[in-house]
Amino acid sequence: MNKMITGRSTSQARDFMDGIWNKHELACISEQMAHNSIIESPVRYSIGSVAFKNIMQIWLRAFPNIKYMEESLSITEDCLLLKWSVSANHLGEFYSIAPTGRKVRYGGLTKFTIKDNLICNYSAFVNVKGILSQLTSQDTVILNSNLIDSLYDAVREVLGKNLSNQQITCLALSCLNISVKEIAQFLRIEQSSVLTYLHRAFCSLGIYNKKMLIDFAIEHNAFELLTRIATTLKLQKL
The missing domain is CATH 1.10.10 (Arc Repressor Mutant, subunit A)
Structure with a gap:
């Protein structure tokens, strides 16, 4: 097993997720992501830290009081897998749905590939239909x-x-x-x-x-x- 993944990279991934979701520290994106990093998100597929900032702004505008909680972390030969859950109020537009104020809860999985202390692949797997169903019942x-x-x-x-x-x-x-x-x-x-x-x-x-x-x-x-x-x-x- 890759010792870099079990040590520094693990801490980096955890700090990164806590920073962007709970603390809204978007400045760390350009500091920790490679300029050509591959971003796979339910919102869109894109390349680079600037694009990822734009994606984050979509989520944080819709759910500005989001509370992220890590549930588990697993390691493969070349990547980290973080399973997590969140809760938030729908306070901004999301997928063309105007704010409802409703409390939503959902979970997901994020896969990191980190090389030379930079995130070169960030893939998030979220059941967006499940979120929308909580907003449009x-x-x-x-x-x-x-x-x-x-x-x-x-x-x-x-x-x-x-x-x-x-x-x-x-x-x-x-x-x-x-x-x-x-x-x-x-x-x-x-x-x-x-x-x-x-x-x-x-x-x-x-x-x-x-x-x-x-x-x-x-x-x-x-x-x-x-x-x-x-x-x-x-x-x-x-």
């Missing part, structure tokens, strides 16, 4: 009320604040740059009520205006969820 996509409820719950989870539905609704509509007057008309409530909901939500989040709201939502991976709520509510009014 009939009982949550067809029934808008259930979908909306799951989106509100997801906003509360990612922001870590127990905001009311009306507060989240006002925040969501504000993210579409809708004025207080227009929000009041849309919700059929007084402008003073909208201002109260926004004020209480802003205080809870530690922000003071709409610009800070958008920056805060983007930073906490909630912007797409909020805009999804707003657009879904607007469609229901048509």
